[in-house]
Amino acid sequence: MVVVIGDAINLERSLYLLLQVLELRGDVVLAVNAVDEARKAGLEIDKNELGKQLGIPVVITSAATGEGIEELKEVLVKSARSSSHIHYLFSEEIEEKIEALAGRFRLVPALSEFDGRWLAIKSLEHDNGVEKLTGFKAEKDFSSELAETRYRYIKRVLSTSVKGKEKHGWDLSEAIDHVITHRVLGIFVFLSVIYIVFQLTFTISGPLSLLIESGLESLGSFLGNSIGPDWLRSLVVDGIIGGVGAILVFVPNIFILFMALGVLEESGYLPRAAFVIDRLMYSMKLSGRSFISMLLGFGCNVSSIMSTRSISEPKERIVTILVSPFISCSARLPVFLLIAGTFFGTKGGVVVFFLYLLSIVVTVLSALIINRLLFKGEPSTMIMELPRYRKPRVSSIMFYTWNKGRHFLEKAGTIILGASVVIWMLSYFPAEGSQSYAAMIGRALEPLFIPLGFSWEMISSLVFGVAAKEVIVSSLTTFYGNYAVMGSAMEVMRVAISPATAFSFLVFVLLYVPCLPTLAVTKNETGSYRYVFFSVIYSLAVAYSVALAVRVIGGLL
Amino acid sequence: MVVPLSRMCEGEKGKISRLELPVEVRERLCGLGFVNGEEVELVKIAPFGDPKVFRIKGTNVTLRNDIAMWILVETSSIPLSSAQPGEYLVSLINGGWGLKERMRQYSIQEGATVKVVENSIRRIEVEVHGKTLFLSRGQAFRVIVRER
C-alpha cells in the first residue's frame, strides 16, 4: 500500500507524481494535505469526484489541524490490495508502442518482477536505469509527449473536481520573498538572522546553564560528604559529575540553537537562504543541497555527513563529506563557550561568532582546494522548490528540537560518561596531577606544540577530544580542577593561559581532527580509508597553521 | 522570439518550447511542470545573478543558469532593434540604471507606447508621444517590446 501525499494548493503537480506511481503499482491512496491552507486560498476540493476520476481512494487531510488523519488510517486498513488502475491516457500511436513493448518485456523471465507497462513507458522516456535493465533503446525519445499528455489529463480531472479562483497579483509569500531574496539586502538579512540566532542561544541559555551548574554543585558536595573511600569519591565527584556535568551545562544551549534552526526551517526561510548564497556555493563547485548538509553540520557533523546521501553527484558528495567536519558542530560549542566565557567575558558572543565565521571560511577554502586537488568535476545541477512561508507550529518545532538534541543527551550518557571515567583514571593514576598518565602523554607531545604555547593539560585534553569534542571541556576542568585549592578550575585557567593562546586553542579545537564518530561515518559513506586518512592529516595541518597564525597575530596586538 | 530561459528579464513571461537537457534532469523538471507549452515567469534573480526563481504552475522553483540556458521559451517580446514598423508596448529595459535614466528622458519606460517608424540597418526611428527620435542598434537591442 502506498500513500501519495499531495499538496492541496498545488494539486496539479502532486497528481503528476501520483500518475507516475500509478504506472508502477495500483494499490495507492491519495492524501490531499494542507487543505486548511487551500480553503483559506479559496479552493474547494471535491474528493468524491477526484476519487471517481482517478479510480483510487482519496482522503482530504491537514497535518496542521489533524483533520482527516483518522479517516486516512481507516481507509488504509479497509482497502485491501486492489488490482492496478491503469489509465490508458496516451495517444493511440504511443499506446500501441507501449502495448507492443510491454508484451515483449513480459516474455523476458529476468524482467518478470517488474510491471511490463511501466518498463515500456520508461524505455520510451529513455530512462537510463530501465535501458540498462532491458537492454532496449527506443528509437525516439517520447518523454515530452508523455509528460504533456499526463498534464493534459490532470487538467481535465482537476477542472471538474477542484473549484476556486486562480490567484493573481501578490500574496504574502511573494511580498516577503521580494525583500528576503533582494539583490542587495538578501545577503545582509541572512547574516543578521544567523547572528541573532547565535546571540539568542547565548543569552537565553545563560541563566538556565547557571541553574544546572548550581544544581550539580550541590549534588557534588552532597555526594562528596556521603561517599567513603577517597578514590571513589574522586571518581564520582571529579570524574563523573565533573565530566558529564560540564556537558550537561550546555544542554540548554544546544536545544535552543536547534529550536531556532527549527523555526527557520519550518517557516520556510532556509531554502531562501540556500537560494541567496547559492552563487557562492557554486563558485566552490557545490550546490545549495550541500549547503543544507553543511548547515546540519552546525548541529552535528555526523548527521551532516549522513545527509549528503541526497547529493546525486558523487564528486560533490565526497567534497562535502570531507569539508563538512570544519563546520563548527554543537559539540564544539561547549568548548568555545567555556573558554570564550572564561577569557573574554561579555565579548564571548562576538568571539564565538567569529569562530563560526572562521569555520565557514575554512570550509569554503577547503572545498576549493579539495576540488582542485582531487577532482576537476562539473558541479551538479541544483533544482529546488521554494515552499510557501508558514507560521511555524510549536509542536513540530518541539519535535524537531527533541529529535536533534536527543543525540547530544545520548552522547552525554554513553561516550562522554565513558570518556570521563577514562580521563579521570588517566589523570588520577599513578598519582594525581602532574605525575599522572595523562600528563605523560601531554608532555610527550608538548615539544610539537611549543610554537602554539599549549600546556600539557591542553594537549592531553585535545587528545581525549578526538573521542568527542565535548570531552575537551570535561578533561580541561578535571586537569585544572586538580590545581584548584579554592575557587573553580576556570579561575586557575584564567591565570595560567594568556588570551592569545586561549584564542589559538579555540581555533585549534575548531579545526583539528574530526571526532571518532565522524571519522567512522566518513569511512562508511565514502567506502574507503583513503578519505579518512586524508581528512585527519589535512585537518591537522590546517588547524596547526591557522592556530599558529592566530597566536602570532594575537601576540602582536 | 525564442530565447533561453536564462536570458529572460525579471518579470518576463514565456511559453516553454523545447528542453535540450539530459533525461534525468528533464524528468525532474517535468515533475515540476516544465513541459512544452507551459507558461513560465522569471520571478527573481539571486544576489549574484544566479540562480533564478521561476514561477511555473503556481509554485516557485529555483534553477541555475547552467540548466536554464538549455530551456527555450517563446516570449511575445522582441528587442526593439528587430521590430518591424508598427506600435509596440515597452516590456522592459534590459540595462543598468544609466540606460534606464537616458531612456526615461526620451519617455521610453516600462508600459509606454512606442511607434517604430523605420528600422534601418544603422538606426531605428521611433515616435514616442508625438516626438521622433533615433536610437542606435545597441540601445534598441536593450529595449524589449511586445506587440500591442
Add this chain to the structure above:
Amino acid sequence: MSVRNVSTWLFLLGMLYVTLAVNTAFGFLFSAKDLMMGIVILVNGSIYLFGLLERVEDVKKRTSHLLVGSFFSYILSIYQIVVVFSLWLEGFVGGLCLLSVDAINFPLLFSGLLVSFISDYLKKSFTTT
C-alpha cells in the same frame, strides 16, 4: 495604504532605524555599546530605505519592504525583550542585579513594538488581496 503613506513610513522608519543603529553601535543614549547589534539594526534600516529605491508605481514592492522591515523590527524588539529577561533571570539566579537602563535599550524596544502594528496591518491587507 496609499503610495504616499507607504513612502512616508519607509522614509521615517528608515531614518529612525539608522539613528537607532548609530545609537546602539556607539552607545549614546539609553543603550549599551554594541557594534554588531548596531550593524544588524542598520540592515533593518536599509530594508526600509531600499524600499524608496523601488519605482513609485510599484506600490506592492514598496509595501513589501515596509512589511518585511517592520516585521524585522518587531523581531528585533522581541529579541531585546528576551535578552533583558534572561539578564534579569541570570541576575536573579546569581543574586545580583544585572539590569540597567542601558542594557534594556528602550529606544529599540519601544520602536519595534510600535512598528509591529504597521506589520500587522499590512499583513492583513496582503492576505485579503
